[in-house]
Amino acid sequence: MTVRQQASVDTVELAAKSPDQPQPFAELGLAKDEYAKIKQILKRRPTSSELAMYSVMWSEHCSYKSSKVHLKQFAEKKPAKASGEKDILLVGMGENAGVVDVGHGLAVTFKIESHNHPSYVEPHQGAATGVGGIVRDILTMGARPIAVMDALRFGAADAPDTARVLPGVVSGVGSYGNCLGLPNIGGELSFDPSYLANPLVNALCVGVLPADGIKLAKADGPGSKVVLFGARTGGDGIGGASVLASASFESEGERKRPAVQVGDPFAEKVLIECCLEIFAADLVTGIQDLGAAGLSCATTELAAAGTGGMDVDLDLAPLRDESLVPEEILMSESQERMMAVVAPDKLEAFLAICTKWDVNATVIGTVTDTGRLVMRWHGQQIVDVPPRTLAHDGPVYQRPIRRPYDQDALNGEHGNGLPRPKNGDQLRAAALALIGSPNLADKSWVTDQYDRYVLGNTVLAQPEDAGMIRLTEDGPPLGIALSVDGNGRYTRLDPYAGAQLALAEAYRNVATTGARPLAVTNCLNFGSPEDPAVMWQFSEAVRGLADGCQQLGIPVTGGNVSFYNQTGNTAILPTPVVGVLGVIDDVAKRTPMALNGDGAQLYLLGETADEFGGSEWAHVVHGFLGGRPPKVNLGREKLLADVLIQASADGLVEAAHDVSDGGLFVAVAEACLRGTSGVRLEVPDGADPFVFLFSESAGRAVVAVTRSQEAALVELCTASKLPAQRIGMVDVLESAIEVLGQFRLPTSELRTAWAATLPALFG
Amino acid sequence: MARVVVDVVMKPEILDPQGQAILGALTRLGIEGVNSVSQGKHFELDVDDDLDDDTLTTLADTLLANPVIEDFTIHR
Amino acid sequence: MARVVVDVVMKPEILDPQGQAILGALTRLGIEGVNSVSQGKHFELDVDDDLDDDTLTTLADTLLANPVIEDFTIHR
Amino acid sequence: MSRAGNLSLVSPRIGVVTFPGSLDDRDALRAIRLAGAEPVPLWHGEKWLSDVEAVVLPGGFSYGDYLRCGAIARFSPAMESIIDGARNGMPVLGICNGFQVLCEAHLLPGALIRNDHRKFVCRDQRLRVENADTAWTGCYQQGQEIVVPLKNGEGGYVADQRTLDELEAEGRVVARYVGDNPNGSYRAIAGISNPEGNVVGLMPHPEHAVEELTGPSTDGLAMFSSVLQSLVATA
């Protein structure tokens, strides 16, 4: 190891004296005018440590500079609450995660976040640290994490690189979540060539906390101690800092910094238990996890939200690699670290709990009321900044927006001419092709690698429409349900409608289980914001989602934006992934999806139109994408949800399953394969069998109702003006799905086609 | 037939949680004098005598080690 | 300070699923000339010069290897 | 044991050890409560076992499962007392990671290695109870088939031929997988006991099958009722 030259540390004093020293701001991703703005704020050039901090805090990832102007719609269009109704949103956007009040003194916090690019570089570790990061966000709110979900997208299922990326991502999501003891209760898995070098790994975590136990990221009370605890700081994720290092340490020789962050789920599990014990004893005034931008972000955000100032002695930060320089320590993204603000009289108790759990904890600073964040290194002042300018006053861009040149052509190629199945045999072949296609096939190759039982409160998990968790064991039988959905093809065809369709599906999935949708989180995965066509997709999707949430009356509580998912000039399918959280008063009343009950009547709720734009059928059978996505009718979605929730509360239905990708046939097949019975389906009079079976019209669900409850269900639908149509029945003696007058498909054949696909591809 | 050994270790700059955990256990066991531990993989292969070095290297690089986070050495 | 290496391998009578899997992958990759693969663990320890051999053996025998299924060798 | 005198009045105290990285400790405590005993959380760092009459070592990833599953946990202070207790007849059940700890501590023979398909597997698993005579299986019928969750990455039970033959001959195979072998365990072994039958190790998770609402069945509850019964019987 080469000896570092202390003399070359760039100090505040030095910076004031050498205003014209060239600095590598461009290499750090800062624009010229951004650099000028920093100089203006500081009234001098920044020190190299300050430059490091501004560069990460003002990056797209941390500052949301391209998306901010659009995202503010989520707040502006926040649904109005009826008079007298109390606001369920305890913490809204902007904090680590939103918090909603679920009654009985309990609150729930949830959020989804992307870890796309790291998962492409090193699939296992990238996905694992993605789970780790979102779990820390939830923990930071003061909550016990209680479940995770993962929405995954990969290139074509049979592409060689998918065989590298998918198994690694799945084992990473699994090993990290399993090792933390968090049940995985659902997610998504789909394939499209556009995700080939840009897989999407979106991880969601949900946690529960006492409604009066919310913790915030703020450094309050001058004299309070700033404690860094958890893992030591290593050189992870600081590729960018190398230009700074080389600028100030010419004689250093080759510096090795890890290209990949490795997660330590065990360290995180211990950190979770340690934090929960600390929260229970009420020992922190503020807390922040260290995620992207590590210490830079934690210190500035805590200081900016609190009394306003902080003094930090960077020498005290425990390091994994002693050769790190201040710029690197400030930018490091080492995992499994937290920062707490602790009043002096609580410090001893705080440190004792850390010792009990073998968690390394070090006081590295003090809260002040100077309005400045000051850092020292080897006795010299290397940072002196107003923290708000990093955390909140970053650049904001109104990026140019242009409808893609090919959008009209894409929408114009409606695909009405695609040859459709004409007889029973052809319909049967289409049914088999769809159920065995990678996007619709059995996902247990993936989901069997996830623990869904741990903690003992999982009421529903994949492949059910939504995951459901019981919140208390001795209190009221309250539960939450969660679903994540997105459809890149629909969004490509119409980003405004596509985002709403994703929202509608997640909302519908939650209601299908009997839970009342309450709040929304989202992860917006797009190409480069510098491409006006991508920016148009983005702005339309955000507008659609914000309008949709307003109409459905459920607020957006938080989310995440992932830009630059593209190869060369080709962006991924625009993919907003929407997570909806619902509550159910009595988990025992949840509606599962399996068709078991003999003689139960099958009803289709909602209406079917001839809608194949962006459909699985067009994709699987013809490899075609064009036309318009299914029509959105959020009023209808709301009606459907109300009926499903009421039916569950009144015990009217035995099973329910939403109709989405692949249409009615696929929905019925999934429900049938989940149970043990066969099904007889009748194509309604006057309906086109192909449209009836495979159209993807939104706003629909299939329910199974016993003869004795049939009249009550029909009455409920009539009263609600929701179209409902009897489409067949469950038959325990039958071991097939029979579409009367069209075709018969033995469940064994169906199951084989459905279950064989992923094992054949991935081993 | 020849015996070839390939040892795979984490790149030094990459976090090695396993090594950390083992070091912690040593302390609890009261064993002193060990200052660091790292855990890697040890492969033993029986190969035909005419298997060339290039093939071996490819094999180590693609199957035995994950070059993104690991280094390997081949002992022939 | 001295570097000690401890290699741990599965006893031959115990099935080694990882070795088998690698062998399978080799066949799929079309690499010929490898007849068997076994996967074990490779520990690198930095120890004080005066750490005696007995302590090292105890350490390997009780912690680094599970003698029920594994054998080890110490390279000092 | 120590409190035997007044057992008929109070329900037996059964401990569950939490190691750093234990995950199913809460589930085991719940199962004990539902079976009618008094659940007692134990901390790995404490040698004193709080007067419990039986102990469950729960599932999870103690110490991250680094090195080998259970290898580090077995050296904890609590384990010293548990090893002593087990040798003196105290009922001990090791579930999943707990089974691995028992093997590492040599309270049970053999070892658990990586699943033969090298993936973590979580599924509802059918088992056959092969010995309904241990402290933990008395409430089952010999040969009864039950369904409980199985979830493990390193659940392949291995031992040398002699040990396996001995286990079979002495009726110490407590449970066996029915249908596809989910992890490559030798002779489809899902659980074994020591010769006395007070120490049992089981790869699948009976504590996750104790409530209709959350489990695939309630078949796991009898495991905890069994020890309760055996404690009351020997009181």
Ligand SMILES: Nc1ncnc2c1ncn2[C@@H]1O[C@H](COP(=O)(O)OP(=O)(O)O)[C@@H](O)[C@H]1O
């Ligand atoms: N990556 C994954 N992780 C966990 N669960 C998944 C994953 N992918 C799919 N699932 C689950 O599989 C089931 C079927 O998925 P999907 O067909 O996308 O549901 P839907 O279209 O009804 O939302 C759902 O329960 C979903 O949560």
Ligand SMILES: [Mg+2]
């Ligand atoms: Mg669904």
